[in-house]
């Protein structure tokens with residue numbers, strides 16, 4: 200008998216004791232492909248959820264951590280305005 204197969208058999212026998220079947224009648228229904236809509240960028244993607252439709256305020260398509268863009272630069276916020284002001288000031292000096 201293959202040693203790997205023996206290992207797998209042991210593992211499945213063990214898992215019966217370590218991960219018992221879920222108790223019936225207490226768990227909510229799970230939707231593996233629930234529709235998630237991002238309100239920030241409008242992206243629609245599938246996520247596992249207990250409700251069929253979910254709206255999120257930020258997602259992996261538009262969050263600065265995942266996109267790599269700095270938030271101030273993307274929005275054209277305070278940092279960008281400050282840099283414009285500094286550039287304008289330097290031009291006037293010359």
Ligand SMILES: [Zn+2]
Pocket residue numbers: 237238239240241242256257258259260261262
């Ligand atoms: Zn998004």
